[in-house]
Amino acid sequence: MKTSGNTILVTGGGTGIGRALAHAWHDAGNVVIVTGRTLASLEETVAGREGLHAMVLDVTDPAAIAAFAAQVVARFPALNVLVNNAGIMRYEEIGTARDLGDAQAMITTNLLGPIRMTDALVDHLAGQADAAIVNVSSGLAFVPLVIAPTYNATKAALHSYTQSLRVALAGKVEVIELAPPGVQTDITPGQATREGYLPLATYIAQTMDLFAQVPTPAEVCVPNTLFLRNAEREGRYEQTFAMLNRL
Numbered sequence: 752m753k754t755s756g757n758t759i760l761v762t763g764g765g766t767g768i769g770r771a772l773a774h775a776w777h778d779a780g781n782v783v784i785v786t787g788r789t790l791a792s793l794e795e796t797v798a799g800r801e802g803l804h805a806m807v808l809d810v811t812d813p814a815a816i817a818a819f820a821a822q823v824v825a826r827f828p829a830l831n832v833l834v835n836n837a838g839i840m841r842y843e844e845i846g847t848a849r850d851l852g853d854a855q856a857m858i859t860t861n862l863l864g865p866i867r868m869t870d871a872l873v874d875h876l877a878g879q880a881d882a883a884i885v886n887v888s889s890g891l892a893f894v895p896l897v898i899a900p901t902y903n904a905t906k907a908a909l910h911s912y913t914q915s916l917r918v919a920l921a922g923k924v925e926v927i928e929l930a931p932p933g934v935q936t937d938i939t940p941g942q943a944t945r946e947g948y949l950p951l952a953t954y955i956a957q958t959m960d961l962f963a964q965v966p967t968p969a970e971v972c973v974p975n976t977l978f979l980r981n982a983e984r985e986g987r988y989e990q991t992f993a994m995l996n997r998l
């Protein structure tokens with residue numbers, strides 16, 4: 752992926768990792784469009800920055816995605832990068848029967864969201880020079896956190912989907928997986944200050960260094976992520992699973 756001169760759409764760009772990536776890519780000389788459900792946080796993201804644009808979109812709404820895709824391509828015909836970053840994480844007790852609303856919401860947002868966004872924009876992207884799709888998975892795609900079972904599963908599924916997409920789009924669109932480790936954001940209550948999680952600025956600096964490599968790694972994994980990503984291939988899966996889950 753080029754480091755500058757792109758037109759990049761970042762879903763979930765109103766807060767957290769999406770907002771910080773949008774700012775870093777904007778600083779590097781890219782036009783960036785941020786989307787999310789909350790106009791106020793999107794407006795905060797773009798405030799005072801020319802070439803950074805806010806558009807409301809709920810990635811769980813297929814009709815809204817279709818309308819948005821037509822609108823964004825008309826307004827930004829140079830759009831060449833889609834970053835599927837919007838996501839939600841809920842802890843779940845799965846040992847007894849429960850309301851499956853959280854499970855359904857995570858699957859619809861974290862898995863169907865990127866699938867639908869990709870479908871809506873893939874034909875446009877395939878016609879662009881230097882096109883890329885960046886899917887934001889998680890270190891938890893590789894070693895599950897027991898208290899977040901459906902979340903882990905959506906990210907493992909997105910990892911799998913991304914591998915197939917990479918082959919399907921070879922030669923037309925570069926497909927990159929961005930797998931963050933635990934990062935201090937508000938994705939779960941209290942996480943923005945949780946010890947042991949990477950400060951957001953540190954995570955973004957490490958990530959932008961990896962995006963500066965030529966070619967861009969197919970999987971953008973900072974050192975904290977590699978601890979999880981490589982657990983199985985390095986023969987320490989059981990220990991890593993036990994350590995992550997304090998078993």
Ligand SMILES: NC(=O)c1ccc[n+]([C@@H]2O[C@H](COP(=O)([O-])OP(=O)(O)OC[C@H]3O[C@@H](n4cnc5c(N)ncnc54)[C@H](OP(=O)(O)O)[C@@H]3O)[C@@H](O)[C@H]2O)c1
Pocket residue numbers: 762763764765766767768769786787788789792808809810811835836837838839840860887888889890891930931932933934935936937938
């Ligand atoms: N922080 C971590 O430790 C960590 C680790 C691994 C992976 N990740 C992944 O990184 C991505 C960003 O997470 P984050 O930590 O930056 O959390 P965050 O601050 O909560 O950001 C998530 C963003 O997604 C947006 N969003 C949620 N549901 C949406 C929907 N239906 N339609 C459109 N936008 C929606 C939210 O905005 P609205 O609510 O305004 O829509 C929010 O801006 C997620 O995919 C997450 O799974 C995070």
